[in-house]
Amino acid sequence: MGRFIARRLLLLIPILFGVVTVTFIIMYVIPGDPVLSLVGERYDEETLDRLRGELGLDRPLALRYIDYLGRVARFDFGRSFVTGRPVLDTIQERFPRTLALAGAAMLIAVAGGLAAGAVAGSGRVPWVGKGLMALTLVGVSIPVFWLGLLLIHLFAIKLEILPPSGYGGGSIRYLILPALTLSFASMATVARVTRAGFLEAGSEDFVRTARAKGLGERAVMGKHVFRNALIPVVTIVGTDFGSYLGGSVLTESIFGWPGLGRLIVQSILRRDFPVIQGAVLFMAILFVLVNLIVDISYGFIDPRIRGEGAKE
């Protein structure tokens, strides 16, 4: 296991190198000049040149690339072209909020999805199961934007029990609606996959054996069926969580949630290269780490996978 983790962590280096290089190239290939977003509606060439000089944009591309690699290696992501703030400060400020939103959304998705999937998959109350599955179909196909506005209308305007938007200094009241909105698609997927897992595992030989040797239904479901149904769920949760950590632009925009997603989109629109590069790199690291954790967790759920890892 230790060697497996070390190898995966080492693999981070070429991945990050690739991410840095690709984002750097994309930044300079797409049209749009960063200094133009700094000068407003009216400007002269002299001002543009001065700003280019100040930001180091007048130097040859290759030189800037090498320079950037060197600084990234020292964890220096530079300052935003637009606000002049250190990129790392901005990411440090935004990331905890994105983490809170992603964490809360995942919690709701897993709790709700597993419960719904288990109810539907165990087949004990057929009509409830069918109803839940129909709901999940709505869940995966509903546009986030519409759902968000619907929830605002219901909980904030009609029922008046939750604030429509904002961060509220970290208060949980402000987290609920965006987290619920963000969780919906994942919750539906988790429910459907859990149900499928339950149905599949339920017809496996080992379940029949367990029943035959006289195990109670509760133990059969809990120990054998549930555990086996969990593996694909962990994969989904890991992938979704990894992408939520990069910020969820739509949810953040509707609810005015000050996370990473909005920061990145704003930076792209303003061609704020240092922030884009820093944020993309940060997301890449997170994504790789979350996937690593998912891979490791397989081993705990299913010992056979752990065995394969050890053989490596």
Add this chain to the structure above:
Amino acid sequence: MIRRLLSIAVSLISALLIVSCGGGEVSPVLRLALQTEPTNLDPALAVDYSSGWVSSLIHSNVVRFEPDGSIAPDLARSWSVSADGLEYVFHVTGGMFSDGRPVTAIDVERSLTRLVDPSTASPRWWVLEPVAGASDFHAGRSGGCSIKARDDSTLVIRLGSPASHFLSLLAMPAAGIVSPAAADSLGRDYGRTPTGSGPWRLVSWTSGDEIVLERNPFSCEAAAGIPGINIRLIPESMTRIAEFEVGNLDILEIPPAELELWRSAGVRLLRSQELRIVYIGLNTEKAPFDDPRVRRALNMAVDIDLVIGRLLFGAAERATGVVPAGLRGSPLPGPLYRYDPEGAVRLLEEAGYPDGFTMEIWQRENPESGRILESMQGFLARAGIEVKLVTREWSAFKQAVDMGTPDAFYLDWFADYPEAGNFLVPLFHSESRGGGGNRAGFSDAAVDSILDAASAVSDPAARWELYAEAEGRVLEAAPWIFLWFPVRYEVVSHRLEGYEIPVIFNGQRFTGVSLR
């Protein structure tokens, strides 16, 4: 197991509902919302609307705009102008920075000099371009310009040539007075933690979420009224509307499509003609748009009144001139170009395009402009002109337009200061071509010389005569498809009193408003 999962889900939801109840007390502060977050509150570096707007609440200027656009004393309690219009003497007294230090004429000198100083690299240094020696100083050819404090309370500014709009320039956000001590010690971080002498001071700025201002305890300007302002940063207009509906905002701008709904809702609706013009610029340096007949034909081919009625729900006034009604010395002229598709076709034939042509109109990403341009596409198709719409996001759009790439582009211009010259000079003087504002590349020696002459005239009526002449020539030459002046609608909460929509965006500093 299933039961356990269900009970976890149920307890989670009930926990959420428990924490969700609560709150509901009425806030004593003014609550506003901005669509985009300011980037920098340093007056010298604030270029976007939000930055300039918030910066103006925190910094005072030598003189300032009233909500109606007129000039009022700010740090300078009085001033005098020499007979030749070149020397301005300001008497600076009574201002206090939010750190408790008094504002002296020396602070004002240092702050304004900092704006021009090449090492500040301010994109807005041109605000002080009329000052004698400013251009040389900015270009690094000299060590300063003609802004001098004679003593602690007297500031003398000499201009290179008379500029009738100079006081308006001094009232722009870029000419806000910073505490030189704070600006020197903070450097680039000043834009995040400004120290001004305006009516409000910054308490906190949670990026992407909220900016909190409180009364500057040392300024006497904000003594009455409200203790502070909370500015929420909410990108989505539907969300801002929801926040207003639940009573979390005191002022809300209404998009035209929502107007009917609010009119019938019994709220307090305010209306204001914006100092802004919306147009389709035609690239006059490129065939076939270098032919004035073609440009006139395009103006005749589109039914602008219909678009205003159907797509803007009447929230605009047709631009039959280029200077908005609020800045004119005479009423808007009648339309020079009437909707006349057959006439447009005849004019195109005369210009040598009997079969029409194909053209591109560029726009920035924006659903509203998409609908408007699709209607234009339809009108122009009837005149035999095939229009391809090209959408780019802002910085790519701006780069292409400033380089003269597109045939035509959909854009607007709003006043930095309320003067007719702030429309005509940047938009149509040949020296402003490209990034200076004249993006149609329009060039007419007669217009140039009229505009040059007008800026030296100090009598407003005589100046307007010249501006009106220049405007007439521009309308005749048709470097644009002239569209409309938008009307702005805002709803305000029932507890807000004394608020009016400012004519110029930094003309409302909320010192005269109160909450019931």
